[in-house]
Amino acid sequence: MSITNSAFPLISAGKLTCIREDRILFEALNIEINAGDIVQVEGPNGVGKTSLLRILAGLSEPFEGKVYFNNKLINRNRELFHQNLLYLGHLPGVKGEMSAQENLSFNLALHGLDSEAAEQTLQEVNLLGFEDALASHLSAGQHRRIALARLWQSKAPIWILDEPFTAIDKLGVKKLEKLFLQHVKQGGCVILTTHQDLSLPDEQVKKIVLTYKF
Amino acid sequence: MSITNSAFPLISAGKLTCIREDRILFEALNIEINAGDIVQVEGPNGVGKTSLLRILAGLSEPFEGKVYFNNKLINRNRELFHQNLLYLGHLPGVKGEMSAQENLSFNLALHGLDSEAAEQTLQEVNLLGFEDALASHLSAGQHRRIALARLWQSKAPIWILDEPFTAIDKLGVKKLEKLFLQHVKQGGCVILTTHQDLSLPDEQVKKIVLTYKF
Amino acid sequence: MWKWLHPYANPEVTYHFTGKILPWFVALTVITLSTGLVWALLFAPADYQQGDSFRIFYIHVPAASLSMGIYVGMAVAAFCSLIWQLKLADASAAAMAPVGAVFTAIALLTGSAWGKPMWGTWWIWDARLTSELILLFLYLGVIALHNAFEDKNLAGRAASILTLVGVINIPIIKYSVEWWNTLHQGSTVSKLGKPSMTIDMLWPFIFCFLGFALLVTTIICIRFRTEILARNSIRPWVRNLVILENK
Amino acid sequence: MLNKKVMTITSSNKLSYRDAFMLIIKRDLTIAFRHRDDILNPIIFFIIVVTLFPLGIGPEASTLSRIAPGIIWVAALLSTLLSLDNLFKSDHNDGSLEQMLLSPHPVFILVLAKIIAHWLVTGLPLIFIAPILAVLLHLNENSYGALMLTLLLGTPVLSLLGAIGVALTVGIKKGGVLLSLLVLPLYIPVLIFATSAIDTSAMNLPYSGQLAIIAALFFASLTLAPFAVSAALKVSTN
Amino acid sequence: MLNKKVMTITSSNKLSYRDAFMLIIKRDLTIAFRHRDDILNPIIFFIIVVTLFPLGIGPEASTLSRIAPGIIWVAALLSTLLSLDNLFKSDHNDGSLEQMLLSPHPVFILVLAKIIAHWLVTGLPLIFIAPILAVLLHLNENSYGALMLTLLLGTPVLSLLGAIGVALTVGIKKGGVLLSLLVLPLYIPVLIFATSAIDTSAMNLPYSGQLAIIAALFFASLTLAPFAVSAALKVSTN
Amino acid sequence: MQFDSISDFFNMGGYAFFVWLAYGATAVMLALLVISSNSSFKKMKQQIAQRQKRETKLRQAAQLQRTLELEHDQQEQQAEKNNSKEVLS
Ligand code: HEM
Ligand SMILES: Nc1ncnc2c1ncn2[C@@H]1O[C@H](COP(=O)(O)OP(=O)(O)OP(=O)(O)O)[C@@H](O)[C@H]1O
Ligand SMILES: Nc1ncnc2c1ncn2[C@@H]1O[C@H](COP(=O)(O)OP(=O)(O)OP(=O)(O)O)[C@@H](O)[C@H]1O
Numbered sequence A, B: 001m002s003i004t005n006s007a008f009p010l011i012s013a014g015k016l017t018c019i020r021e022d023r024i025l026f027e028a029l030n031i032e033i034n035a036g037d038i039v040q041v042e043g044p045n046g047v048g049k050t051s052l053l054r055i056l057a058g059l060s061e062p063f064e065g066k067v068y069f070n071n072k073l074i075n076r077n078r079e080l081f082h083q084n085l086l087y088l089g090h091l092p093g094v095k096g097e098m099s100a101q102e103n104l105s106f107n108l109a110l111h112g113l114d115s116e117a118a119e120q121t122l123q124e125v126n127l128l129g130f131e132d133a134l135a136s137h138l139s140a141g142q143h144r145r146i147a148l149a150r151l152w153q154s155k156a157p158i159w160i161l162d163e164p165f166t167a168i169d170k171l172g173v174k175k176l177e178k179l180f181l182q183h184v185k186q187g188g189c190v191i192l193t194t195h196q197d198l199s200l201p202d203e204q205v206k207k208i209v210l211t212y213k214f
Numbered sequence C: 001m002w003k004w005l006h007p008y009a010n011p012e013v014t015y016h017f018t019g020k021i022l023p024w025f026v027a028l029t030v031i032t033l034s035t036g037l038v039w040a041l042l043f044a045p046a047d048y049q050q051g052d053s054f055r056i057f058y059i060h061v062p063a064a065s066l067s068m069g070i071y072v073g074m075a076v077a078a079f080c081s082l083i084w085q086l087k088l089a090d091a092s093a094a095a096m097a098p099v100g101a102v103f104t105a106i107a108l109l110t111g112s113a114w115g116k117p118m119w120g121t122w123w124i125w126d127a128r129l130t131s132e133l134i135l136l137f138l139y140l141g142v143i144a145l146h147n148a149f150e151d152k153n154l155a156g157r158a159a160s161i162l163t164l165v166g167v168i169n170i171p172i173i174k175y176s177v178e179w180w181n182t183l184h185q186g187s188t189v190s191k192l193g194k195p196s197m198t199i200d201m202l203w204p205f206i207f208c209f210l211g212f213a214l215l216v217t218t219i220i221c222i223r224f225r226t227e228i229l230a231r232n233s234i235r236p237w238v239r240n241l242v243i244l245e246n247k
Numbered sequence D, E: 001m002l003n004k005k006v007m008t009i010t011s012s013n014k015l016s017y018r019d020a021f022m023l024i025i026k027r028d029l030t031i032a033f034r035h036r037d038d039i040l041n042p043i044i045f046f047i048i049v050v051t052l053f054p055l056g057i058g059p060e061a062s063t064l065s066r067i068a069p070g071i072i073w074v075a076a077l078l079s080t081l082l083s084l085d086n087l088f089k090s091d092h093n094d095g096s097l098e099q100m101l102l103s104p105h106p107v108f109i110l111v112l113a114k115i116i117a118h119w120l121v122t123g124l125p126l127i128f129i130a131p132i133l134a135v136l137l138h139l140n141e142n143s144y145g146a147l148m149l150t151l152l153l154g155t156p157v158l159s160l161l162g163a164i165g166v167a168l169t170v171g172i173k174k175g176g177v178l179l180s181l182l183v184l185p186l187y188i189p190v191l192i193f194a195t196s197a198i199d200t201s202a203m204n205l206p207y208s209g210q211l212a213i214i215a216a217l218f219f220a221s222l223t224l225a226p227f228a229v230s231a232a233l234k235v236s237t238n
Numbered sequence F: 001m002q003f004d005s006i007s008d009f010f011n012m013g014g015y016a017f018f019v020w021l022a023y024g025a026t027a028v029m030l031a032l033l034v035i036s037s038n039s040s041f042k043k044m045k046q047q048i049a050q051r052q053k054r055e056t057k058l059r060q061a062a063q064l065q066r067t068l069e070l071e072h073d074q075q076e077q078q079a080e081k082n083n084s085k086e087v088l089s
């Protein structure tokens, strides 16, 4: 079933409420994200962007409300949802004890992708020559690049990325933005947070603006 | 002794060479940083910016070369140097088990500053109302703000900051840039790395550009 | 079957309901327990073999059996909270753990104080004693886990998992300790069998037992109310309640 | 540049359970072998703890042989306990655990694979080293078989039950000692039946009863622990 | 907005050694008391390990009383060892250690403060709980004094020597078991002299000789360990 | 009444230490449990009240933040205007 034929939004949420430490971060939030959307979650530090993304990815449970993937509850269809989801959080999920290539191969294989493509994909993120370096011996940005490399191979339509540009240099950011455009053109969607300005055309980017609610 | 009267650069380095994993990151680098300088170390991911900053702060030893503070070798005058240095690395040095205020008070006291000022300083970094929240319960950006709050109280002339803007929202970045300007106006210097564009006037910012050397 | 439970599964209703019955429980506890204890200390006859040290019996046995009973209650609550996601079950399990731990400690302490005159030692590695000690460890583990999580709901779920793993463990421990023990030495001392008590010993015992059971209920009730407040602190009814009381 | 098709909601890009299982085992073993220490250290800890006792208690052969089964088993318990920290903690700290929970496989399969890899690295070596230490402690000659058998059946139980404890504490900053409070009481039945089996064997009596119980514990924990662990992981990463 | 003066190169904004020392102690104790568990857990670990032995060895009072000193001291060793992880590791992981090394104070003072705070939280409670456990193990009645004294003098040595091991392994990802490999051999002298003192006291003989040696170990490690630790920290954070 | 005198009662047939240890320890532990249960109930209410106060503080801080953001935006618009003026002239 191709997404473009699907009548339902790729991911949607109804009446989401998130409470942390007795503070209401957001209340009765309704979200609907369709194929082709790039959604930037905006707001100052501590407003609840990461919390929202984790709820959408099914990593935390909201205080109230439901998240749907293709109109199905995500907790009821966990495996199907995860096959169609790529989430990258604050922590890159890269093991320092393995080489860049081993890390990427494992990540690809775990998500059912072709792990042979690892070497070629590392080239995309400018890690050529570092394939065999242990990840713990790489710089902050190179470390994150290993995690990001998965994006180039991913077939999952839903990308949820929490500050993907952290520690990435300018050329890298450009390249990522291009990749996002390509991804949504192919019928995927991207939900991301970042404190940097995106250089994507404004009409491409939808925004969810969170504000302090007390 | 006021800095402005000093004939020597605040911090200088002669013939620095750094080698990691048999790769030469930089070779025979000479650096001279005077009061009033904002120095941005630039370069793509993995080029050696963090390595350079750690060497300047005396946290790592260079393969070759020496670092001088006010024309004195830093390893010979460790305590004096550290009284005049403020270094913030990738890791914020904030303990999740303590509240925001306790963290800041401790940090201030450890560096001989007035720990009473903590509450007021937290206001500067927009953490009013979070004084008593455990640091581990704060968001990524709020966490880093606790570490950065020290800057507002610091009397050390030399600031070495490795990606200080990570996870900080736009308003926060603006505020930090303003603080840097004020700091150098008072005779300090700031050495920093960041992958974001600084919105400081170009003539204010000196650049050290590192490039891949293979 | 769960339908009739429904009105009480509302935290606000439960909070007010428990608040109403609590004074009655307190009164009943005070009456029963004081009657039982005075009877046990002053009027019950001394044992013809153990003399007046037998008076420890009147707290030791209620404490020991309650310590196990509370764990079973906690496990049932944990089960409900995991399967049906009943937040109130969670709160009641959290309320029971410290009470159970204290009663286990009391059983151990009174047992020791009884063992020294009877067996000549404070402690032997007998089956019953050992499994009671391990029960204490299980309680402490559950409490530590409750304290380790800041989020009460997460803490409740984590502790529920541990409680259930522990409850499977309890019969195993009891059984294994007995077997392990009989291999090395027959446990002769502690197996008194059921003491065929005379009626003038039985009545004070019944009163003490009931009194301690009521005390347990009362304390759990108080702690339960605390837990309800902790889990619902952002609800308007809690806020209003607090504001009203502060005025 | 990459020739990608239009995105589809799909359930095809998925490994078989067996492949996912093997993938995790392979990865964990790779990481363990990368630092050889990971494999040597539990063994060395085991050896050191066992040798501490003759030093603390005195060298008399009769006392030592009397307490040998207990000491070897307690040392095995403790060395498993210490190595448990590696099981999920580092994966949690660098975000890999999150990624595994988000992978399109049932979590209990991944968990089971991790536990088995852990046992291969920390439990299995103990079985080979134990007889040598038993010699040092003058273990009764009839007991070697029982020692090996109880370790073979018992150490997986330790890894499986331990995993539950680790999963519960993985989100907590300083879970180190809390872990032992949670896990050690769960280990007690294994300890009791195993040492009882060894003691029985020393008297040349059959110990199949105890062994059967350990085996039962093994199968029970093998089937139930992975589910408890995955439930616990979901709670503690929330 | 803040009324700052022109920056100067200065050596005035500095705490006295005593203030710096107290600051660190206060901080570490605050963190420990924040989770009460941090204080309870080493004690509970100690208790549980001690109870494992009767379970593994059997309940006979005579055997237990024979091996009681060894068991209590080995348990003290292990519980110190387990709690050592907290000493520098978490500070290293969140960057606080770096900040301390960059502070304008001699590193050995900060280190000494951290070690003393660690002992207050993990060593001291053991001394209070040990007599109760000794009762459970039927320790000889003459030996209680010796047990307490050796623990009082010996546990600080464990913290001090342990700190060296932690400092050396703090930069290594999985230092857990490597640590025990480094540290336990250093602990052996303490173990031998302490248990020997307790055994001697059980026979109602004077044990001041052993005690003097432990005291000597204490003073030697108190003066030397902080320097070794600060050197080790500099190496392992490089 | 099983005892002839008060001292007889306290003596407990020679088992005074053990009996009173058992009863005393039980009383102390139960008293502590009751007291701590009660005080934690009260503390919980206080905590909730305190949080409510903190919230008002947070609300004020949020207000401040919002006004700051507004000011910031206005400044930026001003700056842009100035820039465009320069270009024009
Ligand atoms: C630390 C030491 C002791 C512990 C941990 C302990 C624990 C227990 C436990 C768990 C029970 C079971 C309660 C139940 O089944 O409802 C019990 C019952 C009992 N204990 Fe103890 N006990 C200890 C010492 C003693 C001593 C020294 C005596 C007397 C000499 C004693 C006499 C009894 C009696 C008479 C019962 C009731 C048995 C029955 O009716 O089933 N206990 N104790
Ligand atoms: N711990 C280490 N061990 C060995 N090599 C290392 C280590 N840390 C960094 N390197 C090497 O040094 C090089 C420079 O790293 P450094 O962290 O200085 O880069 P950087 O310029 O700060 O990059 P980024 O922008 O990603 O932060 C890296 O390419 C890496 O290969
Ligand atoms: N583990 C936690 N426990 C309790 N409260 C938390 C926790 N993590 C975050 N919070 C609270 O939730 C709020 C939102 O956090 P979140 O991480 O979602 O913010 P964010 O929008 O991602 O901020 P940032 O831009 O700094 O990353 C924070 O203000 C904090 O008070």
Ligand SMILES: [Mg+2]
Pocket: A049, A050, A051, A162, B139, B140, B141
């Ligand atoms: Mg965030």
Ligand SMILES: [Mg+2]
Pocket: A139, A140, A141, B049, B050, B051, B162
């Ligand atoms: Mg860097």
